[in-house]
Amino acid sequence: MSNNTKNIMIVGVGGQGSLLASKLLGRLLLTKGYDVKVSEVHGMSQRGGSVVTYVRFGDAVYSPVIDEGEADFIVSFELLEAARWTRFLKQDGKIITNTQQINPMPVVTGAAEYPAQLVEKMKNDGFNVDAIDALELAENAGSSKAVNLVLMGRLSKYFDFTETEWMTAIEDSVPQKFLEMNKKAFALGANA
Amino acid sequence: MKQLMLGNEAVARGLFEAGCSFVSSYPGTPSTEITECAAQYAEIYAEWAPNEKVAMETAFGAALAGKRSFCGMKHVGLNVAADPLFTISYTGVNAGMVIGVADDPGMHSSQNEQDSRHYAKAAKLPMLEPSNSKEALEFAKIAYDISEEFDTPVFLKMCTRVAHSQSIVETSNRVERSQVEYVKNPSKYIMMPGFAKKRHPIVEERMTKLAEFASTSLLNRWEKGNDNKVGIITVGTCYQYVKEVCGNDVSILKLGMVWPISEKMIKEFAASVEKVIVVEELDGFIEEFCNALGIKTEGKSLFSNIDELSQNKVAKGLGIEYTEGNAVDAVIPNRPPVMCAGCPHRGLYYVLSKLKLNVIGDIGCYTLGAVAPLNAVDSVICMGASVSGVHGFNKANYGKTDGKTVAVIGDSTFMHSGITGLVNISYNDSNSTVIILDNSITGMTGHQHNPTTGFNLKGDPAAKVDIEALCRAIGINSVRVVDPYNIAECETVIKEELAKEEPSVIISRRPCALLKYVKHKSPVMVSADKCKNCKMCMKIGCPAISMVDGKAVIDATLCTGCGVCTQLCKFEAMQEAEK
Structure with a gap:
């Protein structure tokens, strides 16, 4: 059932701006005429914790969440978070991840270690990983806060939506004064 | 549209x-x-x-x-x-x-x-x-x-x-x-x-x-399936999981009205199928209703009454195949929520932790003081339970504080249901110390105004409760205000109030660092040559501080310059950039 439903998970650390990414995707997919569901968790998990947003679209979308083994794409704002959610990836799914590392509190306090070589580990385990330094690209575009647009630009490579459609969704989602910077970040992500 | x-x-x-x-x-x-x-x-x-x-x-x-x-x-x-x-x-x-x-x-x-x-x-x-x-x-x-x-x-x-x-x-x-x-x-x-x-x-x-x-009522919907072997009664988000897994294969009775449930409707639905399965989250509420009518069902035998459901859990319960994912072969450390960099609760909690006090806690961002490395909270029950609880804790010790126990409660939570507990402390005379963490907003739920902030829901100016005057009016004679960014002051005042032979209130006052009007100072500077790797600065659990190659490092994008860490460093390795 709902075999044509596509599943995108956006994961990261609370406060990294993943809600803007899901808002942008939601608008784009709605204008394309799909049934769309976007799920997010508010509240306690915003405080620097691990956060996840589910975006699903197709002819008829039922469940608001993506379960293990179902994600076509995992877009991760932070490397450890990409690894955390690997179980949710479909057999032939793709991980798009920022290589930025943010230490979680157990690592900060020395109770745990941030695993080394995560991109290589994921690739060795057979995951299809597209890793980019989204933070650097965002800074090149003019703001470290534009990581979300860099990653959306990267994601756009794997869909056949037109540039105009993406640009319209960006214009509808970001404030006017940051529009050019965000468009630049999107382009840098797409072409990196 | x-x-x-x-x-x-x-x-x-x-x-x-x-x-x-x-x-x-x-x-x-x-x-x-x-x-x-x-x-x-x-x-x-x-x-x-x-x-x-x-x-x-x-x-x-x-x-x-x-x-x-x-x-x-x-x-x-x-x-x-x-x-x-x-x-x-x-x-x-x-x-x-x-x-x-x-x-x-x-x-x-x-x-x-x-x-x-x-x-x-x-x-x-x-x-x-x-x-x-x-x-x-x-x-x-x-x-x-x-x-x-x-x-x-x-x-x-x-x-x-x-x-x-x-x-x-x-x-x-x-x-x-x-x-x-x-x-x-x-x-x-x-x-x-x-x-x-x-x-x-x-x-x-x-x-x-x-x-x-x-x-x-059209609130309840009977969707006829392709066969009549199984009929599923379901509700709310569980309906979406059932549709995701079963599509149109099974008959579904989707309840939009979960109470009262129509006996007639349930009986007719049950009679039309060979087997009834109830898919609902948490308790077997609908299932119990069916069972009371003498209708045999499966439900909580297949789906746990703990945690939320999902499409895979529903598939598993129904015996339908689903894909389990594979995880990368690596140990992934947890990423629990933490107090933000610059959070005014941090300095106060450091003192509570340092003094090894019993802390009867409450509901809000400051519940996060319970986790490592602060580990500063003993109990959290519900809104207001800290103030009432500390009174009981102290009364059980012959009305005296053991000198080691305090209550902590946020400004919004204090307005919600802490006031009556404080009245009880005053009226029934326990020697309790209540710390009100006044960060001038309802933080955890995403910055809502409350009667202490001076603004209403629409953001217009409103009457502002004077917490000090309120506490005094209740009968608390010792009401003091501290700045939670000042560790020495917090420690002195907490010790003094705990030593008093009367109830007291300490208001730890500083607005939430995430509030738009709060100006952040320049990030704290670390002199690497002075850092002795003593890790004192790691005791406050600030997400902006980490140790890299034996030296403290400040993440300048997170640091708000609150200066709490500079007060812990004995070697003056951490310095505020401006005074």
Whole structure:
């Protein structure tokens, strides 16, 4: 059932701006005429914790969440978070991840270690990983806060939506004064 | 117009379209956005009440006066409002009244996993439960019609996955309602025994009529499947999981009205299929109803009454194949939520931790003081329980504090239900110390105003409760204010207050570092040559500080320059960039 439903998970650390990414995707997919569901968790998990947003679209979308083994794409704002959610990836799914590392509190306090070589580990385990330094690209575009647009630009490579459609969704989602910077970040992500 | 809408936003839209013009709520995840979105409509008067009991009584007052009203809360908030709830069931309403309650299966942001449906049954009130945003909008409107037709408050029950999911809705225009005239009616609205005795049979009669209504209402939907081997009874977000897994293969009875349940409808559905399976989250509420009718079901034998469900869990329970994912072969450390860099609670908690005090805690961001490395909280129960709890703790020790126990409570939580606990401390004379963490906002639920902030829900200036004066008026003579960024001051004052032979209040005052008007200082500078790797600065659990190759490093993008770490460094390796 709902075999044509596509599943995108956006994961990261609370406060990294993943809600803007899901808002942008939601608008784009709605204008394309799909049934769309976007799920997010508010509240306690915003405080620097691990956060996840589910975006699903197709002819008829039922469940608001993506379960293990179902994600076509995992877009991760932070490397450890990409690894955390690997179980949710479909057999032939793709991980798009920022290589930025943010230490979680157990690592900060020395109770745990941030695993080394995560991109290589994921690739060795057979995951299809597209890793980019989204933070650097965002800074090149003019703001470290534009990581979300860099990653959306990267994601756009794997869909056949037109540039105009993406640009319209960006214009509808970001404030006017940051529009050019965000468009630049999107382009840098797409072409990196 | 078709648009993507958060479930909670859709409820607010439904209120608007239904002609609701009065909303009083207390914030609580996952219910908060209903009221925030309702406040965006000029036609709706919306306010944050100090707690859910006040909100419900206020909304009832508005309905009594003849305006369609709403109050919203999270599941545990309904416990606070349970007192008026059971009696407004007896009085009924004048204009329509809807009570929004949002459960949190899986406890994404809650202290328990209670199932609010039991309240509908216990208080004898109808309850509707939508499964997506479209239904959230429609059901909110239908709830008002039911409320007025059957003279009853009506529950609109949400859960995290419906409240915080966006799906497509179609909006329509508001239907303006003229105010229903208020006519004095003592035997209906004064619930003293003589009158209440006459109202109770009316309530029972109403439930019978509502069950009849349920049997024909379009709120409940019978979807005929491709065969009749299995019939599934389900509700809310579980319906979406069932559809995801089963499509059109099985017959589904989707309950939009979860209380009362129509006996007739359940019996007819059960008779049409070989086997009945009930798919519901948390308790076997519908299943128990079926079983009481003598209908054999499977439900909680297949699906746990713990945690939320999902499509894979439903597939597993139904014996349908599903894909399990593979995880990368690596040990992934947890990433729990933490107090933000610059959080004013941090410095105060460091002192509590250092002094090894017993800390009777409360509900809010400051619950995070319980986790490593601060480990500074002993108990957290519910809103206000810290103030009442510390009194009991001390009274059990012959009315004296052991000099080691304090209560901590936030400004909003203190307004919600800490004041009465403080009255008890004063009245019944325990030597208790209560620390009010006044960060000038309701933080955890996403920055809502409260009676101590000086602004109302719409952001307009409002009366501001003077916490010091309030505590003194209650009878607390020792009321002191400290700056939680000043560790030495906090330590001195806490020690002094604990040593006193009288109750005391310490107000730890500094606005939340995430508030827009709070100016951050330049990031703290580390002199690497002075850092001796003693890790004192790591004891406060600040996400902006880490140790790299044996030296403390500050993440300048996170650091707000609060300076708490500089006070811990004995080697002056950490310096504030400006004074």
